[in-house]
Amino acid sequence: MRTVITGGAGFIGSHLCDYLIEKGHEVVCIDNLLTGKTDNIAHLMGNGQFRFIKHNVSDYIYVDGQVDNILHFASPASPFDYLEFPIQTLKVGSLGTLNSLGLAKAKKARFLLASTSEVYGDPQIHPQPEDYWGHVNPVGPRGVYDEAKRFAEAMTMAYYRYHNVDTRIARIFNTYGPRMRVRDGRALPNFMCQALKGEDITIFGNGLQTRSFCYISDLVAGIYQLLLSEERDPVNIGNPEEITIHQLASEILTLTKSKSKMIFKPLPVDDPKVRQPDISKAKKVLRWEPKVSRTEGLQKTLAYFRDELIPAGKDA
Structure with a gap:
């Protein structure tokens, strides 16, 4: 199979x-590196199954030869990025x-x-x-x-209905792990960086808003x-285990043994109060559900951020 991944140098794409x-x-990675990083794919350079094309997919896309799958992951995804690059x-x-x-x-x-789960906005139905x-x-x-994402879903369904393109739609909820950008504007990487550096942990709002990581x-x-399924309608992909932002900050402080203090700032405009996926469809249709516990995932992610923040040979 030959697969094109737009945004392939980003966190999820890589x-x-x-x-x-x-x-x-065989993977063809297309990225203009607006928010993606070549560091994320450096280990693949020279691999005969991998090809990188630096290109902005908002312009016409040309890929020679056979293509079996296209995974469209190109887009700024954090509030820090899409507010800077609207x-x-x-x-x-x-x-x-x-x-x-x-x-x-x-x-x-x-x-x-x-x-994205952001197509639900500040939801009035929960989960x-x-x-x-x-x-x-x-x-x-x-x-x-x-x-932009709601339009993208409508466009995808139009191509399925009127051009018979074989389409899939993944509604992705909050995701974390190695290769997240340091201080990318989202709570989890911000909390980790602040805790590891001994800075105050910044919580927006009262911290009672929820997320599912x-x-x-x-x-x-x-x-x-x-991708392997025959499901054309949107499918939620995320972890249904819901926690408050305050609880997340507390868990990160415990894991890092940091003495950082929590400070509170006003909640940004239209910031969702709750976020939790109903993954009944994914369980039934895809036979999929998350396996990695939050503690295990946070520990692996913290190890990555320590390496990113602390130069080799230096003590924490």
Whole structure:
């Protein structure tokens, strides 16, 4: 199999490159490195199963030869990134999706869209099932990401219905693990960096808002199962174990043995109060559910951040 991964130098995309190469795929990674890093794929350079193309998928995409699968993961994904790059986020969700679907149509390839739990917005139904249409502010600051992904889903379904493109849609919930960017604006990497450096841990709001965190290896396995399935409608991929942001900060302080203190700042506009996937569909259709415990996942992620923050040969 020959698989194209847009955004393949990003956090999730680079892990997908590794996973599919291990499964025997030839992987073509396309990334303009706006938020992706060559460090994430440096170990694959020189591998005969891997090819990297530096390109912005919001422009026309050309890939020579056979293509069996296209996984569209190109997009800024953290609030820090999509608020800094709002136009690029909207373009990759619209034009990038259009170009990626056009490539799938031309190559008769299977297409998988990386959508997001943010299509549910600040939900009024909890936990969130796939048939919930969401509660999104289209003109708020977060709308550039939320609406880009909602448009991408609509475009994907249009190509399935009217052009018979073989499509899949993964609604990805909060994911963590090695290769997350240091201080990328999301709570978990911020808390880890602050705790490891002995800085105050910044909690937005009262800390009672909830999230559900899925370790990267579980997420990638779920994406692969969805790719192999015959399910065309969206499928939630995430860990249903819900915790408060305050609880997450407390667990990270315990694991790091940090003396950092928690400080509280105002909640950003339209920040979701709750987030928890209903994964009944994934369990039934994909026979998938997460396996890595939060403690194990946090320990592995902390080890990565220690290496990123502390130069070799230095004591913590």
